[in-house]
Amino acid sequence: MNKKRIAVLVSGGVDSAVVVDRLYKEGHDLHLFYIRIGMDNGEGDCSADEDMEMCTLIARKYGLPLKEVSLHEEYWNHVMAYTLETVRKGLTPHPDMMCNKLIKFGFFEERWGHEFDAVATGHYASIREIDGMKFLATAVDPVKDQTDFLAQISYRQLDHLMFPLGDIPKSEVRAMAAEAALPNARRKDSQGICFLGKIDYSDFIKRHLGVKEGAVVEIETGRKIGTHKGYWFHTIGQRKGLGLSGGPWFVVRKNVKDNVVYVSNGYDTHKQYGRVVPVEEMNWITLNPFDADAPARFRASEGRLQIAFKNRHSPQFIPGVMSVTAEGGYRIEAEEDVQGIAPGQFAIVYTPDRQLCLGSGMISLPENKKHKRHHKPKA
Numbered sequence: 001m002n003k004k005r006i007a008v009l010v011s012g013g014v015d016s017a018v019v020v021d022r023l024y025k026e027g028h029d030l031h032l033f034y035i036r037i038g039m040d041n042g043e044g045d046c047s048a049d050e051d052m053e054m055c056t057l058i059a060r061k062y063g064l065p066l067k068e069v070s071l072h073e074e075y076w077n078h079v080m081a082y083t084l085e086t087v088r089k090g091l092t093p094h095p096d097m098m099c100n101k102l103i104k105f106g107f108f109e110e111r112w113g114h115e116f117d118a119v120a121t122g123h124y125a126s127i128r129e130i131d132g133m134k135f136l137a138t139a140v141d142p143v144k145d146q147t148d149f150l151a152q153i154s155y156r157q158l159d160h161l162m163f164p165l166g167d168i169p170k171s172e173v174r175a176m177a178a179e180a181a182l183p184n185a186r187r188k189d190s191q192g193i194c195f196l197g198k199i200d201y202s203d204f205i206k207r208h209l210g211v212k213e214g215a216v217v218e219i220e221t222g223r224k225i226g227t228h229k230g231y232w233f234h235t236i237g238q239r240k241g242l243g244l245s246g247g248p249w250f251v252v253r254k255n256v257k258d259n260v261v262y263v264s265n266g267y268d269t270h271k272q273y274g275r276v277v278p279v280e281e282m283n284w285i286t287l288n289p290f291d292a293d294a295p296a297r298f299r300a301s302e303g304r305l306q307i308a309f310k311n312r313h314s315p316q317f318i319p320g321v322m323s324v325t326a327e328g329g330y331r332i333e334a335e336e337d338v339q340g341i342a343p344g345q346f347a348i349v350y351t352p353d354r355q356l357c358l359g360s361g362m363i364s365l366p367e368n369k370k371h372k373r374h375h376k377p378k379a
Helices: 014-025 048-062 072-088 095-111 170-179 201-209
Strands: 005-009 029-036 066-070 118-120 126-130 133-137 214-218 223-228 249-255 260-265 273-284 304-310 318-324 330-339 346-350 356-363
Touching: 005 014, 014 029, 014 048, 014 170, 029 048, 029 095, 048 066, 072 095, 072 201, 095 118, 304 330
Parallel strands: 005 029, 005 118, 029 066, 214 260
Antiparallel strands: 126 133, 133 356, 214 223, 249 260, 273 330, 273 356, 304 318, 304 346, 318 330, 346 356
């Protein structure tokens, strides 16, 4: 293998530490970077001091340079602005996906990453070359696969990335960390949204959007069965945190104008499911299968593309067919019921064999619901 000068994004976690160990043993020239995104006021500190201490120990172990870079203003001006605006519209944001696109592989790449042969991260994903083109490919560990968090990146970003953990199961990563005597070999994986750190998500939303009491309504009957503190605290498909008895209850719709949250009772009600997923603002990473000059093996046939897709972070794929709408958006017809189709979230599109991630687009409001007036709740 040719020796490369590589920027490694380290987080203090075991995954990025094993990336350092693996690339170091391959003989590459490594430069470690820790991106700080927490605000100076302490909000969203993401345990940065503890993380940085762990990164320092890793750097010392291998005798590598470590640089802490601050992108907190960029994060809060772009990712957080997107997150709060999306929530305010009654949609469900995906800040981690935008962090990868705009911060880790956006601002970092522009200011520091471009000086290196490649940027390596601890994401569980792979890169596969086919017919001279690079494709984002799924990891061997289906539970840890993170291609759904990377599906908004561009081809230019992909072309400069390395994912050294794509061919390693998580259990083996832990074993490699123990064998290498890494100081964070037993450190727990971080959970939740990175910028929040120890802050509860609902508390964070409350700080920025406040509280506004509204009705919780049973969608089948129009009967008011409870109250909520603001539609922005709830997302389609949500079950926990509703405070309703006689459940299980699921959020199935929101009326932003009237601040009403609609719920449905039970596991099997059809109101929780759908088979049509409308998609807009589609980001194709390597190629657009609907272009006439797309390679035949990837090209849509008669305007229809056989795909597998996800609408949430999960090891499960859903088979379906994708087509272009008259308005220029896209429409996915799933072959099975899809639970919790949440506008604002993303549909991540894969090849039918589930090996390549082609890209992703934002789930939009269904056409028959965009202008439909919801009935007022009954007292």
